[in-house]
Amino acid sequence: NTGYVYGATRSIGGICGDNSATLQGCYNVGNVNGKFYVGGIVGESSGSGNTIWIKDCYNRGNVIGDTKDIGGIGGYIGSSLVENCYSQATVSGNTNVGGICGNSNKVDFQNAYYDSNLYTGNAIGYLKDATIKQTEGKTSQAFESGEITYLLQEGREEAIWGQTLSGNDVQAYPVLGGAKVYQNITYQDCAKDEAHTVYTYANEQKQESYDYTLQEVKAKEPKCTEAGNKAYYKCSACGKLYADQEGTNEVSANTVVVPAKGHSFTWIIDREATEQAEGSRHEECSICHEKKAAVAIPKLPSSTQPSESPSGSPSQKPSEAPSQKPSGSPSQKPSGSPSQKPGQDIKVPAKGTKLTAKGASYQVTSAAEKNPTVVYKGSKKQKASVTIPDTVTIDKVTYKVTSIAANAFKNNKKLKKVVIGKNVTKIGKKAFYGCSKLKKITVKTTKLTKKNVGRQAFKGIHKKAAFKVPKKKISSYRKVFRARGAAKTTKVTK
Ligand SMILES: [Zn+2]
Ligand SMILES: [Zn+2]
Structure with missing residues (x-):
């Protein structure tokens, strides 16, 4: 209907005044004016038990009622299904006024829309036993854009609703028949949720489009002090990171980091x-x-004699030897240690350094500051009596004499008497080999064993040589010395 509809009393409608049958594919564009039960499509519609269908209808005529039950589609609707309809019109009345329906009883409203810019009230004026799905006011713009057409068609194959959206014959509202409307989707962000998705409508289907890109960040090898990263993709809109280009596997920033390797x-x-x-x-x-x-x-230990020793030894001998002998060991010890302690800058020569003192030669075997040690290597001149001291002090450093070198006195035909100091724990092989005059050996150390006395250490000493040893060592030393070459005729006593 396109004409003006007017009635002075009740049940006035653009298509039907008092309806009790299916209304489908109808439209009204004429204004409708009545007293009560006034609607753009039907004034009053009631199936008296049977369900009446009002489907795929629209009203674009303004609806004016004097009193009550005034609606864009129907004034009063009972026992009906109202589906896929719209009203784009002003609606006015006194009570029970609605954009779709004034007064309803046992009605299912589905997928019905009214222009909320033209009528600002509710979809239904008065409801009783009604169900409402996708029935609401929409802006004029939604009608113009094609959105309402798309919603009314609602995926049905058969073309019912259409709207020309471009060109010379653009239509500003949904029509029955007409050009099919497609919904096109633009995602503004990788979230792809409603808030970040724009729907547009056109007479052709377009590919989904994206206002963001997932930008590839290439893998980077870590360096010594600089972290690297695995390859990933970053959303240009929100900055979220993904392991894949499709944006399905989101990853956190710290899982793509490959830590720095550290220096090697x-x-x-x-x-x-x-x-x-x-x-x-x-x-x-x-x-x-x-x-x-x-x-x-550090410098390498010198393989030759230190340069000081030739000049040092002549001057040392005359001054030290006479004064030391009378006072002996007790005077040496107290004088030695106090002078060493404050002199912390006194450096122990490196292991292997060769030293001489009182005509005897030594070599450093441990340069440990607290307990330096030397090996007794031998004496420059052959003497009849030799003492291998407990300690020896050279250049203000006091060393323990802990061993006698191999071959130290080998074939020394002058040697008659020897004292072995208490710190000696090792006697090298053939140390006294062939000392045929050696007859008196005083052993102060208690630490000799077969293991640390070398082969043939005492081979060839005087057959009647006498060892004086610490009392508790008599029997064990007898075995050690004989195993190391002393004749069975030698004596071992305390
Ligand atoms: Zn994003
Ligand atoms: Zn490095």
Whole structure:
């Protein structure tokens, strides 16, 4: 209907005044004016028990009622199904006024819309036993854009609703028949939720489009001090990270980080140490070549006699020897240790350093500051009586004499008497080999065993040699000395 509809009393409708049959595919564009039960399609519609269908109808004529039950589609609707309808019109009345229906009883409203810019009230004026699905006011713009057409058609194959949306014959509202309307989707963000999705309508279906991109961030190898990362994709809209280009596996920022590897330092020798000069070395990363500060390499121990000894020994002998002998060991010890303690800058020569004192030669076997030790190597001149001291002090350092070198007195035909100090724990092989005059051996140490007395250490000493040893060692030392070459005729006593 396109004409003006007017009635002075009840049940006035654009298509039907008092309906009790199916209304489908109808439209009204004429204004409708009545007293009560006034509607754009039907004034009053009631199936008296049977369900009446009002389907795929629209009203675009303004609806004016004097009193009550005034609606865009129907004034009063009972026992009906109202589906896929719209009203784009002003609706006015006194009570029970609705954009779709004024007064309803036992009605299912489904997929019905009214223009909420033209009528600002509710969809249904008065409800009783009604169900309402997708029935609501929509803006004029929604009618113009094609959205309402798309909703009314609601995926049905058969073309019922259409609207020309572009070109010269653009239609501003849904019509029955007409050009099919498609919904096109633009995602603004990887979230793809309603808040970030824009729907547009057109007479052609377009591909889903995206206002964001997932930008690839390539994998980066970690360096010594710089973290790397695995390959990932980053949303240009919100910055979320994904393991895949499709944006299905979201990952957190710290799971894509590959930690820095740390330096791989190795020592590099810049200059080898010599006997004359310190060397130098530094740590350097074999990957990035970062260098640490250089450190010194100590001088090598000299393989020749220290240069001081030739000049030192002549001057030492006359002054020290006479004064030491009378006072003996008790005077040496107290004088030695106090002078050592404060002199912390006194340095013990490196292991292997050769030293001489009182005509005897020694070699450093441990340069430990608290307990330096030397081996007794021998004496320059053959003497009849030799004492291997408990300790020896050279250049203010006091060493324990802990061993006698191999061959130290080998074939010494002058040696008659020897004292072995209490700190000796080792006697090298053939130390007294062939000392045929050696007859008196005083052993102060208690630490000798077969293991630490070398082979043939006492082979060839005087057949009647007498060992004086600590009392508790008599029997064990007898075995040790005989095993190391002393004749059975030698004596071992306390
Ligand atoms: Zn995003
Ligand atoms: Zn490095």
